[in-house]
Amino acid sequence: xxxxxxxxxxxxxxxxxxxxxxxxxxxxxxxxxxxxxxxxxxxxxxxxxxxxxxxxxxxxxxxxxxxxxxxxxxxxxxxxxxxxxxxxxxxxxxxxxxxxxxxxxxxxxxxxxxxxxxxxxxxxxxxxxxxxxxxxxxxxxxxxxxxxxxxxxxxxxxxxxxxxxxxxxxxxxxxxxxxxxxxxxxxxxxxxxxxxxxxxxxxxxxxxxxxxxxxxxxxxxxxxxxxxxxxxxxxxxxxxxxxxxxxxxxxxxxxxxxxxxxxxxxxxxxxxxxxxxxxxxxxxxxxxxxxxxxxxxxxxxxxxxxxxxxxxxxxxxxxxxxxxxxxxxxxxxxxxxxxxxxxxxxxxxxxxxxxxxxxxxxxxxxxxxxxxxxxxxxxxxxxxxxxxxxxxxxxxxxxxxxxxxxxxxxxxxxxxxxxxxxxxxxxxxxxxxxxxxxxxxxxxxxxxxxxxxxxxxxxxxxxxxxxxxxxxxxxxxxxxxxxxxxxxxxxxxxxxxxxxxxxxxxxxxxxxxxxxxxxxxxxxxxxxxxxxxxxxxxxxxxxxxxxxxxxxxxxxxxxxxxxxxxxxxxxxxx
Numbered sequence: 001x002x003x004x005x006x007x008x009x010x011x012x013x014x015x016x017x018x019x020x021x022x023x024x025x026x027x028x029x030x031x032x033x034x035x036x037x038x039x040x041x042x043x044x045x046x047x048x049x050x051x052x053x054x055x056x057x058x059x060x061x062x063x064x065x066x067x068x069x070x071x072x073x074x075x076x077x078x079x080x081x082x083x084x085x086x087x088x089x090x091x092x093x094x095x096x097x098x099x100x101x102x103x104x105x106x107x108x109x110x111x112x113x114x115x116x117x118x119x120x121x122x123x124x125x126x127x128x129x130x131x132x133x134x135x136x137x138x139x140x141x142x143x144x145x146x147x148x149x150x151x152x153x154x155x156x157x158x159x160x161x162x163x164x165x166x167x168x169x170x171x172x173x174x175x176x177x178x179x180x181x182x183x184x185x186x187x188x189x190x191x192x193x194x195x196x197x198x199x200x201x202x203x204x205x206x207x208x209x210x211x212x213x214x215x216x217x218x219x220x221x222x223x224x225x226x227x228x229x230x231x232x233x234x235x236x237x238x239x240x241x242x243x244x245x246x247x248x249x250x251x252x253x254x255x256x257x258x259x260x261x262x263x264x265x266x267x268x269x270x271x272x273x274x275x276x277x278x279x280x281x282x283x284x285x286x287x288x289x290x291x292x293x294x295x296x297x298x299x300x301x302x303x304x305x306x307x308x309x310x311x312x313x314x315x316x317x318x319x320x321x322x323x324x325x326x327x328x329x330x331x332x333x334x335x336x337x338x339x340x341x342x343x344x345x346x347x348x349x350x351x352x353x354x355x356x357x358x359x360x361x362x363x364x365x366x367x368x369x370x371x372x373x374x375x376x377x378x379x380x381x382x383x384x385x386x387x388x389x390x391x392x393x394x395x396x397x398x399x400x401x402x403x404x405x406x407x408x409x410x411x412x413x414x415x416x417x418x419x420x421x422x423x424x425x426x427x428x429x430x431x432x433x434x435x436x437x438x439x440x441x442x443x444x445x446x447x448x449x450x451x452x453x454x455x456x457x458x459x460x461x462x463x464x465x466x467x468x469x470x471x472x473x474x475x476x477x478x479x480x481x482x483x484x485x486x487x488x489x490x491x492x493x494x495x496x497x498x499x500x501x502x503x504x505x506x507x508x509x510x511x512x513x514x515x516x517x518x519x520x521x522x523x524x525x526x527x528x529x530x531x532x533x534x535x536x537x538x539x540x541x542x543x544x545x546x547x548x549x550x551x552x553x554x555x556x557x558x559x560x561x562x563x564x565x566x567x568x569x570x571x572x573x574x
Contacts, residue, residue, distance in 0.1 A: 040116035041219060044163040047113055048221040051121055051161045054108045055223060060231035064239060069470055071239065072140035072232045074129045074159055075108070077101025080187040083120075088112075094134055097127040098148065100190050100203040103161060115163035115219070119183075122193060124148065124160035124207065141475050142233060142526040143533050146225055149206040157222040160207055164193040165217035173212045194218055229526045230559060236476060237523050237566040243468050247460050248295075248382075249519075249571050252490050256385050258408045263497055264571060265490040266519045268380050268413060269293030269482050273536030280478065280534065283309035286380025288413040289491075292483040292550060295521075296381050297472070299461040301453070316377050316455050317352035319414065324348040324355045324373035329420065334365030337443060342432045348373070356392075356449040359423070360432050363444045367423040369394075371450050372416065379413035379490035382458035387419070389456070393448030394421040405454060409490045419450045476523070478534070481542060484519040485552065488571075498573060508567050509546065509555035518571040522547050522554065525564025 055074070063071035076095035082088050082102075089106030092099075103123040105112050113121045127147045128138065146158035167181035176196040183192050191199040195218050196211040209220045253264030267286055272293045274281035286296030303311035318324070326348055328336050337360040339345025348357040348371065355373040387405040388397045395401040404420035423446060432443035459465060463472040471477055485498040485505050498505035498518055506517035524541035527533055531540040538548040543563045546555040556567040 043116045044219045045221075047115060047121070048161050048163060048219065051103060051108075051110075051113055052221060052223050052227065054110045055159065055161070056228055056231050058108045059228060060235045063232055063235035066243070066467065069466060069473075070131065070138040070140065071236060071470055071474065072129075072144075072228075073131060073138055074125050075104050076125060076130050077123045078104045080189075083186045083188060085186075094131045094136065095125065096202070097125060097130060097132055098203050098205045099125040099130060100194070102188070115165065117164075117166040119164050119166070119193070122162040122164055122190070124162070124203070126158045127205065129158050137473055139474050140232075141236075142229055142479055142524065143475075144225070146223075147205055150220075150222055151208055151210075157224055158228055159223035161221045161223065162194060162198065163219040164195075165219065167192065168195065168215060168217060170195055170199075170215040171212065173215060175208065176212060176215050225526060230564065233523065233525045233564065233566060234559070237568055240471065240476070240480070240521065240523065241568050244460065244471050245521075245568065245570050247458070247468060251382055251384070251458055251460070252409075256406050257490075258406070263488075264518070265409065265488050266484045266570070267296045267382055267490050269484070270296045270380075272481070272538060277536035279536045283312070284477070285312060285315055286377070286413070288380060289489075291486060291489065292481070295477055295480055295482045297461055297477055298381055299457045301457055302462065310461075314352060316375055316381050316383060316452065318350040318355050318452055319374050319376050320350045322374055324350045324357070324371065326357050326359070327370040327372070329368035329370055332366055332368045334367040334423075335362045336367065336369075337361065337432060337441070341435055342441060342443065343435050344430075344432065345435070352452070354392075354449045354451045356447065359446045359448065360430060360443045361427070361446055363427075363442060364425075367446075368420070369423050369448065370418050370420050371448070372418045373450070374410070374414050374416050375452065375455055376414045378407070378415035378455060379409050382460055383455040384458050385417075386454060386456035387421075389451060389453045391419070391421065391448070391450050391454070393424055393426075393446060395424055397421070411491050413491055415455075417454065419454055423448055479524040479541065481522040481524060481538075481547070482519070483522070483552075483554070484570075485517070488518045503552070505573060506552045506554065508569070509553065511556045511567060511569075513572065516573045517554075517569055518573065520554065520570055521568040523566040523568060525559070525566065528562060528564060 062068050075091035077099050078101050079092040089104055091104035091107040103121040145155040148157040150156035167183055169180045170176055170178060172178040179191055181192040191201055195216040197208045198218050253259050253261045259265050269290045270284045270286050270293050271282050273279055280294060284294055284297040298310050298312045298315045300313040305311045336346050339347055342360060346359045348355060350373055355371060357371060385405040387403040397403040401422040407415045407417045409415050427444035427446040430443050430445035432441050434441055460468055463469045487498045487504055503515045505515050506520055507515045508517055522542060527540060533540055542548040543565050544555050546553055547565050557563050
């Protein structure tokens with residue numbers, strides 16, 4: 001009896017040991033599975049971060065290229081038919097947005113990136129950040145949000161990079177369409193790689209980072225505007241310095257404007273805000289005497305005022321006071337009868353769009369004429385002198401009939417212009433009498449006109465040219481705060497050179513040489529406070545109080561989580 005009790009106890013002990021062993025093996029297996037899963041997620045995390053860094057670097061590099069019309073644009077995913085072909089890893093030239101496909105690793109200049117299950121990474125691009133067609137254009141700047149919704153949060157990303165994991169049998173669940181994933185030859189079906197809400201086909205703009213544990217294994221990394229913009233803004237600052245600054249520096253630095261490149265002048269600024277806090281109230285129309293604000297970028301031609309706020313053909317116009325006048329140049333063989341000599345007599349009058357002179361002359365000879373008039377707001381805009389303009393009654397510019405055009409700025413920002421050209425021989429007979437005697441005199445009436453288009457739009461005003469149009473098309477000009485030294489404002493024919501002592505130049509702290517800057521731009525980075533823009537509050541754009549207090553002192557600091565103003569010097573004393 002005792003032996004049977006001892007035998008039963010031994011059997012129970014053996015069963016217990018066996019149960020412990022099974023439990024140990026089971027728990028050990030679970031722990032091993034958990035470790036493998038954790039290791040896989042860690043590896044995926046590293047490869048996803050590397051992919052994001054590569055994407056940001058690619059965008060910044062592309063933004064610097066003169067050939068890039070849409071700096072900041074993201075590449076499209078690899079086309080669905082590219083895997084396994086010579087085009088594998090190359091971004092499609094355009095894509096329907098939001099776009100979902102494999103990461104274009106070859107376009108990014110990296111090796112083929114695989115997740116822990118051996119699958120290539122996938123990639124999602126937000127609307128507004130890639131080209132939908134070869135002829136499309138974008139408007140990307142520091143205020144451009146991502147349009148992807150992630151886990152219900154809108155505007156959460158400009159792109160996503162996804163490790164798809166091993167294929168699953170996805171059961172039906174909230175946000176999940178049932179599917180047994182089958183991965184085979186191209187063209188690829190995103191539903192066989194991505195799970196649940198990430199696998200909507202055709203793709204929408206809503207994605208998730210988690211789902212049912214037995215039907216979701218996508219590992220998703222967001223690429224946000226905050227990830228992308230610091231590198232893009234640095235590239236844009238360099239590109240403004242390379243493409244825009246030389247044109248701005250040279251705009252009024254030439255003998256025809258009464259200045260030189262050694263001592264240039266610059267246009268007045270446009271108001272950044274109005275008294276009620278409205279942003280850019282004058283649509284980039286400059287204001288007389290204003291030394292800090294936005295760049296004066298109104299245009300007059302090739303635009304529709306109803307569709308484009310910057311379009312204002314009437315902003316720069318001829319004025320009737322002081323009265324326009326003509327003068328006969330040396331070398332003329334034709335006599336012009338002045339109003340003091342004959343009735344009727346020669347005279348000039350101005351409308352907003354043209355200066356027209358009615359001339360009474362002898363019937364033959366050569367007439368070389370200067371027409372002088374004043375145009376308003378020239379120093380509150382960017383204009384160039386176009387002596388080839390179609391001018392009624394004048395011969396075309398050529399070797400035998402060379403034209404000339406010069407201008408001098410007045411204190412109020414207007415400009416006194418003189419247009420010189422040869423008058424065409426055509427005219428009609430007229431009845432003239434000597435004012436002093438009343439005796440008739442043979443005369444011919446001629447009419448000439450100088451249009452306001454003599455003051456043509458500067459190339460910087462046009463969004464079309466490849467070299468500088470990107471600056472306007474992507475609205476970087478609305479993030480460019482502009483300042484100039486008072487002695488270099490285009491309001492006097494003799495600019496006063498700014499000096500370091502006494503300090504009449506602008507000064508940028510931490511940016512040598514001190515007290516030497518004649519004009520500069522502060523490029524505003526993305527809002528670090530999350531403030532809504534556009535805004536009439538300059539603090540929503542410029543992080544440094546020194547850069548927004550309106551004096552002549554600015555500062556440059558390293559970019560950080562609290563500072564992303566970037567100083568771009570337009571011109572400085574040697």
